[in-house]
Amino acid sequence: MILTVDVGNTRIKAAVFEGNTVLENFVFEKNELEKKIEKILEKFPNCSDLVVASVGNIDKQSFLTFENELKIHFLTNEDVYPFVNKYATPKTLGIDRMVLASGATLQFPKQNRLVIDVGTCITYDFIDENDNYLGGAISPGLRLRYEALHNYTAKLPLLAFEAPELYIGNSTTQAIHSGVVNGFVYEIDGFIDEYRANFSNFIIILTGGDAVFLAKRLKNTIFANSNFLLESLNQTFQYKIDND
Structure with missing residues (x-):
């Protein structure tokens, strides 16, 4: 399972995927980040990767708190893309x-x-x-x-x-x-x-x-x-x- 997180200018959206199937979506405020991710991982303990795309101002350390539980990936402009x-x-x-x-x-x-x-x-x-x-x-x-x-x-x-x-x-x-x-x-x-x-x-x-x-x-x-x-x-x- 993969947990994807989109940090926008206003709010954070997240979803858990099994392959290409969405298991559940989430929307929350930035100050709720760590608490919400903790609850998501409690509900979906088989998540192996957390993938983040961020345009908002948020400390990466908030995500790295969970690096002992799953692999964390921050997508950047340097990654490989299909275009x-x-x-x-x-x-x-x-x-x-x-x-x-x-x-x-x-x-x-x-x-x-x-x-x-x-x-x-x-x-x-x-x-x-x-x-x-x-x-x-x-x-x-x-x-x-x-x-x-x-x-x-x-x-x-x-x-x-x-x-x-x-x-x-x-x-x-x-x-x-x-x-x-x-x-x-x-x-x-x-x-x-x-x-x-x-x-x-x-x-x-x-x-x-x-x-x-x-x-x-x-x-x-x-x-x-x-x-x-x-x-x-x-x-x-x-x-x-x-x-x-």
């Missing part, structure tokens, strides 16, 4: 984006792939049908957009995410929800349209915490999987073992 990295600044490419690109390459061979990860930020990552990673885009996620409107204006309130009732917001609250959420959807559809216009044999993979919500609103046909990063982390580790 050719043609990013102009490859060492600055986030490990989460590399893992997503790896999963897309392994799960959807010989296709042009666009992976859209909706979290604190939205990341777009494109891998062509010849397994070349070409790059993508980064923009603010839903929470950052709400916070920006509040933090950089004098009177706009900080709102929690809510699907807009109307296209035309008939109050300040509804206008914010319409602007943030509809703008979010239009942005993603716009990027997809641009890629579709330039590439055939094309698949779009949507993942992240808001994937299910967005999948119902995008005009484009997509493959939505909120656990795609954790699945990709497991597959990338298996690929690393086979190709090191």
Whole structure:
């Protein structure tokens, strides 16, 4: 069994795998890390490896606490991946984006792939049908957009995410929800349209915490999987073992 851990900017997600089968998923706060991993290992004592991909600020020692119980692996840019990295600044490419690109390459061979990860930020990552990673885009996620409107204006309130009732917001609250959420959807559809216009044999993979919500609103046909990063982390580790 393998325990995969994705340390994001906001929260931590984890999953236990038996081969490619997910046995259980977990989501928790960063300050709960050691306690949660301890409980996971109590429930799944046959875990042999702990695989970590981290873009968040967290001390590695928190993981190394468990090095007597299982092997611990921190994926980095230096590991072996199933694609050719043609990013102009490859060492600055986030490990989460590399893992997503790896999963897309392994799960959807010989296709042009666009992976859209909706979290604190939205990341777009494109891998062509010849397994070349070409790059993508980064923009603010839903929470950052709400916070920006509040933090950089004098009177706009900080709102929690809510699907807009109307296209035309008939109050300040509804206008914010319409602007943030509809703008979010239009942005993603716009990027997809641009890629579709330039590439055939094309698949779009949507993942992240808001994937299910967005999948119902995008005009484009997509493959939505909120656990795609954790699945990709497991597959990338298996690929690393086979190709090191």
